[in-house]
Amino acid sequence: MLIARERRAGETRVAATPETVKRLIGLGCGVVVEQGAGLAAGYPEAAYSDAGAELFDGGAPEAADRWAAADVLLAVQAPQVAPGSAAGLAQLRPGALVMGLLDPFANRDLVATLLERQLSAIALELLPRISRAQAMDALSSQANIAGYKAALQAAAALDRFFPMLMTAAGTVQPAKVVVLGAGVAGLQAVATARRLGALVKVSDVRPAAREQVESLGARFIEPPVMEQSPGESGGYAKEAGVVFLEAQRQLLAPHLAEADVVITTALVPGRPAPLLITRDMLGLLRPGAVVMDLAVGQGGNCAASQPDRETIVDGVRVIGAGNLPASVPFHASSLYSRNLMALLEYVIKQGGPAELDPADPLIDPCLITHQGQCRRADLSPVAQEVAA
Secondary structure, three states, rough: EEEEEOOOOOOOOOOOOOHHHHHHHHOOOOOOOOOOOHHHHHHOOOHHHHOOOEEEOOOOOOOOHHHOOOOEEEEEEEEOOOEEEEEEEHOOOOOEEEEEEEEEHEEEEEHHHHHHHHOEEEEEOOOOHHHHHHHHHHHHHHHHHHHHHHHHHHHOOOOOOOEEEEOOOOOOOOEEEEOOOOHHHHHHHHHHHHOOOOEEEEEEOHHHHHHHHHHHEEEOOOOOOOOOOOOOOOOOOOOOOOOHHHHHHHHHHHHHHHEEEEEEEOOOOOOOOOOEEEEEHHHHOOOEEEEEEEHHOOOOOEOOOOOOOOOOOOOOOEEEEHHHHHHHHHHHHHHHHHHHHHHHHHHHHHOOOOOOOOOOOOOOOOOOEEOOOOOOHHEEEEHEEEEE
């Protein structure tokens, strides 16, 4: 079992903590950890050593031997290694397993490399949302953190208070927040904004989300009533049609005109994020308002958002929040590593190799490559390019 240092810019999380290293060793696994892998998340190297892991220098020539000996590579994001490095997917032996938030639809080069090297890969964001996979649901654990931090960062960026304040100089009215998307991130953003004292409205394409929204003390914005409204599949939202999106934007317009903060969280796995706030709609917001776009990594729900950047459009602050869980690396890593551990306990028998059953309804959707084959039709163009 190999835990490497994350190399993507801004990524501070780690795929295993000393706690889960102990549990892995208890399963009979040998664990090697690259030096510095957990430092940015607040986990010192001594803690890994004390837990029973073996540390190695990722920059040394012998690091390639560590990679070549690994049966399983645990990662947060898709492995990205600088050219000429002694470590990377090219050093993994055929048949090894890669597990992480691999973002396969946006990472064609990774999928091609997995196929060329005949590596098995589990993309955690594609796990089905079924009851027995709840403890493995890394997408939800990280989305919870993203929603929490989105509300906090919006409050810090806003030009006014979130809560109502009654002072000797007069009463300050509470901020008005609109949250687009009532998934895990959206609901946590609602809960956090409410705890900070804001008035919150929520828009979602699913009428069934009303109950959850109102249970948190927010108001629900009814979606357009149409014959073919988007629902969900496997616990994830389905893509909305053009006509439905336009109707939804028209319904949102008056609510945006009253908003101080808009937090957007609408995502569809493997598809571009739906455009909910056009450039013209930004003009409805008052100068000084804040838009936090959590969907910016898939194109964004707001036309003006850019990944990991803040832009000012007609006085409105548009923040592309690309990787908010990395801003809370200690707890994000703790939760993520427990998600990984739950899945590993499911596929690893005591002291033995990982057993992947492609027919298992839990494994099937997230096992993107196995035995040199691409297993998802929506990634088949990559497989065809590799074969050619």
